Amino acid sequence: MNGRRSSTLEYSVWPGWRLLMQDAGVTAPPVLRRAQLPGDLFARRSVRLNSADFFRLWEAIEAEAQSLQPTIPTPLQIARVMSSDWFDPELFAALCSAHMRGAMERLATYIRLIAPMAIRMVRNDKHTTITLDFLTASQPPPAVFLIFKMVLFVQLARLATRTQINPLQISWPLPDDFEKDSGLYAAFFGTPVTHSAVTTLVLDNADMDRPFLTENHKMWLFFEPDLRQRLSDLDRTCGMLERVRSALLESLPAGEVSMQAVGRKLGVSTRTLQRRLQGEGTSFQQILDTLRESLAYHYLRNTAMSSAEISFLLGFEDANSFARAFQSWTGKTPGAVRHELAVGNAQDVASASRTPD
Template sequence: MTRNQAFPLDAGWRLILKDLGVQPARVLRRAGLPEDLLSRPGQSLATSDYLRFWQSLEDEAADPLFALRIVESITAESFDPPIFAALCSANLMQAVQRLAKYKQLVAPMSLEIAVAGNGDLSLTPRWLQAPSGVPGSLQAAEIAFFVRLARLATREPVSAIGVTLPVLPTAAHARPYENFFGVPVRQGPNPSVSFAAADALRPFLTLNEGMWRVFEPDLRRRLSELDATATTAERVRALLLELLPSNAASIEGVAARLGMSKRTLQRRLEEEGAPFRALVNGTRESLARHYLENTALSGGEIAFLLGFEDPNSFYRAFLDWTGQTPERLRHAQRLN
């Protein structure tokens, strides 16, 4: 699979910089980037430019704790594909698998996932094509994100059981880092964070409300909102809206969530004239059209949210469904 060679840079950064009290133009000027970059839709940066942007942000913020401040500003209201997919997951173990796929599809990064014999989960992010090193604040923010995600999704004060960074916080700031992670930060060759097995498998309770609200009404129905008159097909569609982003939209997974056997589910759908595969494809097409017409998400991000392995698979499927490419539909929508 061809890996994306650039980091997406969306308009959400303007809000982040505002919350930090930092002027976007100053950050971009310091990084040698166009000062209107954050006003342009669909922008991305090569690794060297992205790292320079982040270093500029670190320098402009002049706050040793600003990486933690960025992470703590993340909420379940954020309109962000990886957060949405993660919050649709069953637990942290499944969520990090989706986040690893997101990085593989959308950015020149990888996320190494290791599960110990006792079930403890360790995560190590890696930046590919990083010629001059990764700013320490970016490394800290990357691993702090997983702790923030676990707390948001479980509604529990989850702590890490181990944290390493190549460059330790200064003595004056070691305590705030320890308070955030729940353990002292140790020095190691790579940034990493580990979670106890019980926390890695702790059920996620949240869905991303900000992302759900941008859906049209017929793409917003959830299983818990259906009444006793709903058909099996309607129940399956409601589940697929949640399971597709988490890449768990198998007939076995849907049947388990509905409390019935796979065979019973197949039989009921056949009686209603709604085969499972047709429901999956129909839901994917409806979501794809919505994303293309109402958001600025890239093809790679849409492919990710629909549970495709790569953008090319999504493009081929969309062409089969509609007879046109995603780009043509988006272009036609803009003309209208």
């Protein structure tokens, strides 16, 4: 099981990265030396790195870029040279779409080819909220990678529409040293960046539906079968536990948490789903409860969301259902746990501020 599980915790590195870095003034050799990775990494085909190596690569890119241009954040350095001729499967699949809504739907479908991430979209009458979550919550990615994804999505919309599209809201877990760059990011996005536990982008529906001038349906029909095949290959090599967990992360806010709904999403019968999970030493309900409990702690610890808001994100019918389930997992109410976490954080801050006699 461990061998199959590890395959889902990998990130793709595309040869096009070398061109983009070069255009941004960052050459590959010193980056790869910093990251302690093979010198020919960007020349290889279908490179996938584990989380630790991939995050170290991004930290090396940032360190090298900052050594050359310390006054400009690395994601913005890359954004300035990003163009539609940079061949990256993620960018290409999106640019061929009819509009930003279609682009994000495609990215949500194929994002696991790039990284163990999940993209969710919630649309109301006026705007669309896009959130980016990671399937490896125990090892969060470096801030530069999260920020780059938000910069990429906004730059994608601008490139494809040739319009200065600005988010209505943009937020992510702000690093401690963000203040020095906050003005530059506000200028890029056209709105101040705020803190949130979950990386979030909010766009006006008019911008989500604005036609892409780069739409190319024929090219997409040529390109898509290979993406579908690679996604199928990835599914075959990863365990059912991770496939179910990934499907649930996407489906929880919509309340689609039944085994039947997940089975349909994965293209397997409930009987097959039960049998394969049993073979991996778990069950559907165990995965669902463990995921909900982990996310609940995450939201209670890192956000000010109400129990009603958390219950919605976890796919419960109401806040009371969430509270009962949470108490069955932990023996405590969500309010009690949030209070304990707040007290613990306050004690940590007080302890850190004390100086020895």
